[in-house]
Amino acid sequence: MPVGPSPLGRRERNKQAKLERITAAASELFAEHGVDEVTTQQIADAADIGTGTLFLYAKTKGELLLLVQNAHYATALDRGRTAAAKETTAVGAIVALLTPVVQCNRVQVDNGRTYLREMVFGDPAEPHHAEALAIVGQTEDATANILVRHAGLVDAQAATLARVISAILFLTMASSEHIDSSVEKIVDAVRSQIVAILPR
Structure with missing residues (x-):
């Protein structure tokens, strides 16, 4: 037993x-x-x-924010995976994957921007920071899998492009240009950049 x-x-x-x-x-x-x-x-x-x-x-307020937001981001990623599985194109699936992440980031705009800053510039040895980076890695893996499945890319190329798409997502969400932007406007900006870089 x-x-x-x-x-x-x-x-x-x-x-x-x-x-x-x-x-x-x-x-x-x-x-x-x-x-x-x-x-x-x-x-x-x-x-x-x-x-x-x-x-x-948590040693700092930034680490407390990571602690709180990591759970929200993990849930958003789960929703995105479910939505992406219903799509038939690479762009559609990637946008479906990332839209809940954008929604999560915009629940409280200042918190969302601070979370991204902590994720990029925080101490990678701190466990909540490491967890945040793991969620980023899972998002990039899911994006790469979509690129292999729907765009026919080889694994290495898909992984590199997934990291580029991750950078696009983070920079678009964190940009001062988009402080007052709606979720839809941010998603549209991310989509247009993804379309521009995908191989044809």
Whole structure:
């Protein structure tokens, strides 16, 4: 008979409960006020922990934002994969894959732009930053798979082009030009750039 995973001990359960409270508190405060207007003390108070404890889970406010947003981005990527599977062209499938990511980024514009900045310039050794980069890698893998399947590219070429498309997505979302742009306008800008670089 297969043995299931052993249950978490009390210490691990307490750590998990604190992490969940921190994530919920930071998510609510960031969504309501924006990351720049929230202090770590406010998050600690809302999570009912000390600031010293908070810093055991995330050393900076930027890392707290990564902690919160990574879960949202992972969910957005799942939605994008589902949508992309219904498309029959490379452009259609890539746009379907990336649209939920754009939607996620624009829920709170300042938070979305700060998240991208933290992802690019943050400490790659920090676990929440590493998780963010892993989500980027998964998005690029999904894009490359679409390019192989729908555009007939070889794996190496598809992987390189997927990284270019990832850069297009991030720069378009982070650009000051698009601070006030709608999701639809950003998606259209990304689509037009993808069309311009895909092999014909």
